[in-house]
Amino acid sequence: MQQLSEVHRNRIHALFHSGPLIPVITIEHPDQVLPLCQALVDGGIRALEITLRTEYGLPAIERLRATMPEIWVGAGTVVTRAQYREVESAGAQFVVSPGVTEPLLDFGLTSSVPLLPGIATVSELMLGYSMGYREFKFFPASVAGGPDALQAFAGPFPDVSFCPTGGIRPDTAADYLALDNVLGVGGTWLTPSDAIAAGDWRAISKLTRDSLVSLGRLT
Template sequence: MSQLSDFHRERIRAILDVSVLMPVITIKHPDEAVPLCQALFDGGIRVMEITLRTEHGAKAIKDVRAALPDAWVGAGTVTCLAQYRQAEAAGAQFIITPGITESLLEFSLTSEAPLLPGISTASELMLGYCLGYREFKFFPADVAGGIPALKAFRGPFPDVTFCPTGGIRRDTAGDYLVLSNVQTVGGSWLTPEELVTNKDWAGIECLAAASLSDLSC
């Protein structure tokens, strides 16, 4: 059975090491992608998860990669191989899924864009673990058990690191990050709809900077 390469693990580790916060970004209008991500970057965010929840996701990844060469730009909400390939073609530097399938786990073993697979149960985690995965997205974190679940995972899987996402807020992010098996927290609170709709990029920048400041106190 093939195993995850050192390259893939090192790439995912590097991404998770860059920033304790990973914004989950859904682009509803293509002209918003670059200024939105620029505002996040200026606020101190270095890793962007641009979801494929809309038809603008792939183009947004391509545009943001060109505009922000010093940021890590990945594709989120990837649910099938066709989307994985679409994200690769757009230049995504990593892939995040809300859940896992054997085909996605195996495809990523040889992909240029490494995978952070999404899990919510120990059984799902074990599917990835057997292939060498040690970094996972925990989703949807809040309804899948939250902090108590992550503490429980620590016993049987002491070498696994998580990026919990789903239902996490600015005021609860720190509670997750104090856990020894949590490296990064993902969330959509960094891109509130009202600020994006109003193109309040300065407000987005301030929110990103303040959110990071909260976690350094």
């Protein structure tokens, strides 16, 4: 069986080395792309996950890669190989899936863009582990057991690391980041819908900066 290369793993670790928080962003209107993402970057974010939950996700990735080359831009909510190919072509630098299938994991082995596969159970983890994956998204984190579950996973899988996402709030992010097997956390709290609707980009920058300060990642 083909195994995941060290190159892919090194890219995932480089991604999280850029910062502990990855906002999960759903674009509801194309005019929001640049000001929203610039507000996040101004607040200290260096990696963005643009989901494919709307029709604007793919063009947003293309636009961000062209205009903000200094940051990591990835694709989230990728569930098929066809979508994986599309985000590769759009220039995504990493791919995040909400769950795992053998075809998706297999495609990630040979793609030039590293995959962070989503898991919620040990069985799903073992499927990815058997193919060489050692870094996973843990989703939905708050429903699937939270920090206690990740602590339990560390026993049989001491060489596995996670990015928990789903239901994480500013007051719980630190609990996850305190774990040795957590690389970073993903979340939507950095992009509140009311601030986006009002175009209050300063509020989003402040929220981002305050979150990083509270986690000890900015001074």
